[in-house]
Amino acid sequence: PADVKDSDPKHIIHVTAEMAPIAKVGGLGDVVTGLARACLSRGHTVDIMLPFYECIQKQHVKDLTVITKYNSYHDGNWVPTNAYRGVVSGIPVIFIEPSNQFFKGQYVYGGSFNELEAYLFFSRACLEWMQQVTSTQPDIIHVHEWQTGALPLLYWDIYHHLSLKPRIVLTIHNMEHYGECSKEQLSKSGLEGSVYASIDKAVDDRTIGHNPERLSLLKGGIVYSNAVVTVSPTYLKETLCTGWLASTLLRNRDKYYGILNGIDTTMWNPATDIFLPVKFNDQKPEGKKFCKYYVQRGLGLASEGTQDGNHVPDITYKAPLVVCITRLVPQKGLHLISHAIKCIEELGGQMVILGKASDVQVETEFECLAKLHNQGPCIRILLMFSEELSHMLYAAADMVLVPSIYEPCGLTQMIGMRYGAVPVVRKTGGLADTVFDMDDQSNHNRANGFVFEGIDEGSLNCALDRAFMYYREKPDEWNGILKKVMEVDNSWNNTAGKYVELYNSKSVRL
Ligand code: ADP
Numbered sequence: 001p002a003d004v005k006d007s008d009p010k011h012i013i014h015v016t017a018e019m020a021p022i023a024k025v026g027g028l029g030d031v032v033t034g035l036a037r038a039c040l041s042r043g044h045t046v047d048i049m050l051p052f053y054e055c056i057q058k059q060h061v062k063d064l065t066v067i068t069k070y071n072s073y074h075d076g077n078w079v080p081t082n083a084y085r086g087v088v089s090g091i092p093v094i095f096i097e098p099s100n101q102f103f104k105g106q107y108v109y110g111g112s113f114n115e116l117e118a119y120l121f122f123s124r125a126c127l128e129w130m131q132q133v134t135s136t137q138p139d140i141i142h143v144h145e146w147q148t149g150a151l152p153l154l155y156w157d158i159y160h161h162l163s164l165k166p167r168i169v170l171t172i173h174n175m176e177h178y179g180e181c182s183k184e185q186l187s188k189s190g191l192e193g194s195v196y197a198s199i200d201k202a203v204d205d206r207t208i209g210h211n212p213e214r215l216s217l218l219k220g221g222i223v224y225s226n227a228v229v230t231v232s233p234t235y236l237k238e239t240l241c242t243g244w245l246a247s248t249l250l251r252n253r254d255k256y257y258g259i260l261n262g263i264d265t266t267m268w269n270p271a272t273d274i275f276l277p278v279k280f281n282d283q284k285p286e287g288k289k290f291c292k293y294y295v296q297r298g299l300g301l302a303s304e305g306t307q308d309g310n311h312v313p314d315i316t317y318k319a320p321l322v323v324c325i326t327r328l329v330p331q332k333g334l335h336l337i338s339h340a341i342k343c344i345e346e347l348g349g350q351m352v353i354l355g356k357a358s359d360v361q362v363e364t365e366f367e368c369l370a371k372l373h374n375q376g377p378c379i380r381i382l383l384m385f386s387e388e389l390s391h392m393l394y395a396a397a398d399m400v401l402v403p404s405i406y407e408p409c410g411l412t413q414m415i416g417m418r419y420g421a422v423p424v425v426r427k428t429g430g431l432a433d434t435v436f437d438m439d440d441q442s443n444h445n446r447a448n449g450f451v452f453e454g455i456d457e458g459s460l461n462c463a464l465d466r467a468f469m470y471y472r473e474k475p476d477e478w479n480g481i482l483k484k485v486m487e488v489d490n491s492w493n494n495t496a497g498k499y500v501e502l503y504n505s506k507s508v509r510l
Contacts, residue, residue, distance in 0.1 A: 004493075005043040010139040010503050012039055014048045015126045017119065017147040020267065021387055022060050022088055023053055023108050026327050027261070027411045028144060028173050031231070034264030036091050038496035047138075049126045051118070052084060052097035054104045061086035061093070070133045072098070072125035075188040079121070083129050089267070096125050110358065116181055116217075119147040120189040124154050131159040140503050142169045146179025149221030150189060153202070156224055157191055169502065170225040172218065174408050175243055176331065179217030180204075186215055196220060206244035219248055226255065227502055231409035232430030233258035238406070259499060260433055261409040262492030263418065268394075270419050275391035280420070282486035288395060288420050292321055295396035301350050302377040319378070320398040320471045321350045322464075323421065325390050325412050328357035328366060328383075333426065336403035338369060339457045340464065341379055347468050350378045351401075352393055356385045397421035399467055403452075403460055407431050413449070417485035422478075423449035424467050426459075434490065438481065439466065448485050 014036060018029035036046045058064060064086035071078035084095040097103075102118035105111030123143075130136040143151045152168045183193030186202075196202040197212065202220035204211055222228050222245070230236050236258030240249055249256055270288070271281040277294045280287030296303035302319065322344055326332045337353065344351040357363035366383055373379035382389065394400065400416030402425040409430030413423040425431040436443050437451040452463040470478050 003041075004497070006500055008504060009043045009045065010500075011045040011137070012036075012047075012140045012142055012503065013126075013130065013136070013138040014046070014142045014144070015123065015148045015151055016048060016050060016144045017122075018108065018144075019048055019050050019088065019093065020264070022056050023050060024387070025108050025385075027409065030264060030267070030411055031171075031173065031261050032144065033089060033091060033267070034262055034492045035496060035499060037089070037264060037266060038262070038492035039500065040091065042496065042500065044500075046091065048088075048091060048093045049129075050093055050095055051103040051122050052082075052095035053108055055106055055108060056095075061088055061095075063087055064095075067094075068129065068133055070129065072121065072128045073190045074098075074100075074117070074121045074124070079125075081125055081129075083133075094129070096122060096129065098125065116179065116185055117188055119179075120150050120181075120185070120217075123148050123151040124158075124189050127151060127154055127159050131155075131163045135163075137163060138166050140169055141166045142171065143221065143225070144171050145173055146177050146216070146218040146221070149179050149217035149219075150186070150191075151221070152224035153191060153196065153220050154189060167226040167503070168224070169227045169229065169499075170221045171229045171231065172222075172239075172408075173231055174331075175218075175230075175239055175245055178219065178245070181215045181217050182213060183215065204244070205247060216245075219245060222248055222252055227257065227505075228252060228255055229257045229259050229499070229502065231259065231261045232433045233260065234432045235406075235408045235429040238429060257498075257502060259502075260430060260495050261411065261414075262495040263411060263414045263490050265418070265491040265493075268391075268415050268418055270395055273391055273395070275388045276395050277392075280395075282420075282483060285420060285482065285486070291392065291395035292398070295352070295392055296321070296350070298392075299352065299380045301352075301380065318472055319348060319350050320468060321352065321396055322399045322401050322424070323352045323354070323393045323397040323416075324401045324403075325354045325393060326402075328355040328362050329359070331405055331407070333403035333405050333455070334362065334365075336426075336455070336457070336460050337401075338365075339460060340401055340403065341369060341373060341381075343457075343461050343464050345373075345378055347464065348378075349468060352380045352382065352397075354382045354384070354386065354389055354393055356383065394419035394421055398471060399424050402426070402431055404428060404431065405455060410434070414490040417448065417488055417490065420482055420486050422467065422481050422485055424463050425449060425451055426455070427451050427453045438470065438477075448481060448488060 020029035020033040068083040186193035202215040204214040278287035370381035400421040407429040435449040436446040452459040
């Protein structure tokens with residue numbers, strides 16, 4: 001429950017490249033904000049340290065003030081740096097702003113500065129601020145992804161002797177990005193790069209393509225953190241079996257944990273969501289019908305409602321609306337997403353894709369699909385990032401599609417469920433831990449969606465066919481699933497306690 005207070009409150013500082021909603025690209029931003037809020041409400045002290053990206057909209061930060069001006073080391077120089085304090089969505093944030101070009105640009109990632117060097121700088125600048133400049137003594141420094149993977153190395157190498165002894169926890173949200181780094185680049189942070197260039201430290205240890213010159217900040221983070229977490233139990237198993245970090249993770253198995261992410265129910269609550277035209281919840285789901293109608297009208301999709309919203313057809317209206325809200329990258333099953341368009345059109349449903357591509361070729365491919373379909377009555381492909389639209393789409397959707405090739409945890413299926421959208425997912429990673437098939441007799445109690453295993457189009461067809469069949473021909477059962485998915489508790493209330501246990505555990509020592 002939300003009012004649990006932990007008996008031994010800790011001071012936790014997250015050091016991260018993303019935070020929702022001000023600097024969010026994907027799930028990392030949501031997770032940091034949600035976990036921080038859950039720990040705050042359990043009585044802990046929590047701060048988030050974030051680069052002061054130029055693209056952050058300052059009006060979303062309350063009480064923004066410069067608190068410290070200091071210098072932090074990078075590449076032979078001490079860079080003048082400002083630390084600001086502010087409050088974002090109720091959570092205290094410390095923003096680190098170097099006076100050089102780092103973190104300038106229109107977006108969180110992809111600016112014209114060297115990203116690897118910028119995050120090396122940031123990792124050190126956070127430690128410098130905590131340990132040297134302000135003597136802040138957190139119990140836990142919680143780092144995330146490769147971007148802050150060098151922080152544990154810097155801590156043990158340079159700062160350890162200065163301070164009380166914080167424990168360092170690393171959460172890996174996605175193994176795909178491992179922060180490839182040369183010795184020379186690592187040396188720019190003030191570490192001696194060659195010291196870390198061995199297999200037991202930070203060197204890339206894959207057998208094929210092994211390169212003794214290549215270091216990985218993620219691997220360094222794994223070796224030098226007190227505890228390492230990944231974001232679902234199934235992804236933990238997958239990462240121990242395959243991928244080049246498998247051997248490193250196996251060697252560190254006794255400090256490696258799988259903790260399922262939660263969703264931040266303050267941000268994701270259909271009963272209070274400021275972006276929805278009508279609010280609803282599991283007790284009063286009627287508003288959802290209007291949200292669907294509203295989105296259909298807004299996007300020019302066929303609908304059976306009328307302008308005043310009073311004659312919206314009930315849920316038995318026969319064109320289910322499927323949404324897919326995603327970064328458009330290979331991990332997400334691009335060929336299955338584009339195949340779904342065809343399949344859903346043939347089945348007489350509607351589909352809205354809200355997606356942002358970072359690769360030009362992928363963007364062009366989806367632009368072509370958008371040109372082909374966006375004038376018709378049943379498909380909309382919206383190539384942008386929009387927090388506001390994402391909320392409206394979850395609320396409008398009958399189903400949320402997540403056909404990922406791999407998925408460490410996945411938040412969209414969980415958010416979808418809370419907003420009354422039934423998940424149709426591929427059985428992988430966190431999707432396998434949160435969605436259970438309606439037709440799986442052995443697990444009927446937990447059944448809450450439609451699951452397929454193959455990465456071929458036929459497997460997807462089969463799952464969509466079954467979902468459409470339930471929607472159209474078994475309205476009672478469909479309403480039953482709807483009620484069930486809205487009631488599932490995938491919130492941090494349910495799972496933050498596992499992180500707190502880890503923050504408290506004394507068993508792992510370097
Ligand atoms: P990942 O972290 O791999 O991107 P997750 O499912 O863990 O995937 O988290 C995705 C988060 O990003 C969700 O909050 C989702 O709503 C949001 N999101 C993804 N793409 C978009 C988009 N184009 N516009 C708005 N929100 C998006």
